[in-house]
Amino acid sequence: MVILEVETGRKHEVVIGPVESKDFRKLTKKRYFFNWKEEKDQELYKLRRVDDSEILGLVSFERIPSEWRIHIRLLTVSFENKGTEKQYEGVVGNLITYVAREALKDFGEMGCVSLIPKSKLAHHYMDKYGMRQTGVTLSVELPEILELLTRYDHEK
């Protein structure tokens, strides 16, 4: 998994791993837009460059085995990675792919990742990640989930 440094065009390898208790001190609302302490009891993961401890993005999610799906609860990039001045490209794509990977691992061909963005942003997620719309909910399933994994998971 890699992200692209916008200014230099350089690619950097990233890792996604569980948020540790010592991380919460750094996860301020100002820098990561939500109160992440509320997600302490959820599955909560951070993305960082392999060679740097700086947290660039976060995702919390819930596995719903009875529906063969994983629902993304909160998803964000750090303040520096928001908007046109963003430092890195690909943070959100990698986080969604990580969740998609878990869904495929747990539920095979029935695996599904869902989220509910603001309605005006739905098209962005549909265009960029091949998500489909059901009511207000967006989801990525087979076959798009495979494309997502091929695109992000194997990128070097």
Next chain:
Amino acid sequence: MQDEDAEFGVDSRYASYQAQKADGQKLMEARLERMKNVSEEDVKRARLMQLKLQIEDYLEKPTCSKQNFFTNFLSSYIDTIYTKRSSFANDIDITPVRLSQVLNNHREPHEEFMLRLMVHSEKAFQGVCDFPQKTWYQVYYQEKICDTLLREDEWKPRAEKHVKLRYDKKKK
């Protein structure tokens, strides 16, 4: 402008369990409908990828239990690709009886079996995802290590009877 702000945050937490259930139900109906259009090829790809991810997980965090990981993974692999296990046996040129003995843990997979399985997997995973050649061996030996450690009480007293540690005197 819309896209610029799209990725800095999504809060899609459900307001209640009822809201989650209702959403899940609607979504499930739509998903099942969409699944009808998914090709058999994509289902097979998804299952092979699922198997690879599960094996990766096992190798990263090996579980020492009495479960037969190697044969369980191998059975999933065969059942993903074939409707009859005997077809797999034919494809790797062994008898269905021999395959059945391996899958039921009545016989160890010999080296030739492992080598043919490696070649078979290389072909099966081509165009699906990367599946390192060493994978099946890693699973097999990981399970052997765990199994040996779990049965320490059985083999150690017996083995100890045959082991001494005597240092040779150094020559001046």
